[in-house]
Each structure stands twice: as C-alpha cells, then as structure tokens.
Amino acid sequence: MTIRVLDILEETMADGPGLRTSIYCAGCAHHCEGCHNPQSWDFKGGKDMEVEKLLELIKSDEFSNVTFSGGDPFYQAEAFTELARRIKEETKKTIWCYTGFTIEEIRENPKMAPMLDYLDVLVDGPFVLALRDTQLHFRGSSNQRIIHLREEKEEEIPGTVKVIPFR
C-alpha cells in the first residue's frame, strides 16, 4: 500500500506540540482561497511511498511524534489509516492530522471515518481567508478546530482552542 507523498519534515515544531515527523501528502480538492500550500493540490505531485517505508522512517526517530498534513490526508484515507494503525500498534507516538474536511463530514464517510480510531488530534475544516488569524497556534483560521479524539490528551497548549471531546 502506498501514499502519495510531497514532502517529509523531520523534527519539525510547526505542526503540533513538540518535535514531530510531518508527512505532507500530495492532493487536495478543497482549493481554499489563500491556501498556504497550493502546490500541494496536485494529486500527481510528489512520489509514491510504501506505508512500510514511512513507518520505518517514523520509527527511526525515537523522540518525534507524528503529523499527517498535505494536501489532505483524507483523500488517501485507506493508506493513511493503515499507517496510523501501525503507528499506534507498534509505537507510543501520538498522531495529529490536518484536514480540510470537518469531523462531521469525516464521520459520515465510511472510507474516511476509520482513521479517526487511530488519531490523537484532528485539526479540521478548510482555511477561510476571512477568518485568518495569525495569533492562532497550529491552525490558520478561527473556524478550524483542534479536536482531541482520545482520552490520553497531550498537555494543554497555551493559546489553542478549548479541547472539544467527542466521545
């Protein structure tokens, strides 16, 4: 199983708390006005990488947690679900995932919803230029929510939105 990957950032601090390995996938059809990364829209951009290879890279960094970004990982939900499942089964790492879909849309989609079982945090919703706020941590516009999906929450981050539990 492969994921179309545009870029991988190791030990980044921009995509969630602490050090993280960020997987930037190719492809996004949300086409938000003012998107920070329009070069990621092309589903044929980047290159195919085996889930196994990505897992190896993630596990090779003892300290970094993981972020899925893009593009939008939920357009490749099946492969990202497999990667997320393996990360949760084989490591103690947390996973943040960015998406232009809302959690409500994801939960209604049988192909996308299974990934939620393996994510720790979902940053959801499209970027809305009119709601852009440079003071926000880890997201671009105030409609986007940082949603904790699991009981074991990472430490609260000053300045982020209130945690919104859904189970």
Ligand code: SF4
């Ligand atoms: S969802 Fe993210 S990557 Fe996709 S168009 Fe919107 S801001 Fe850009």
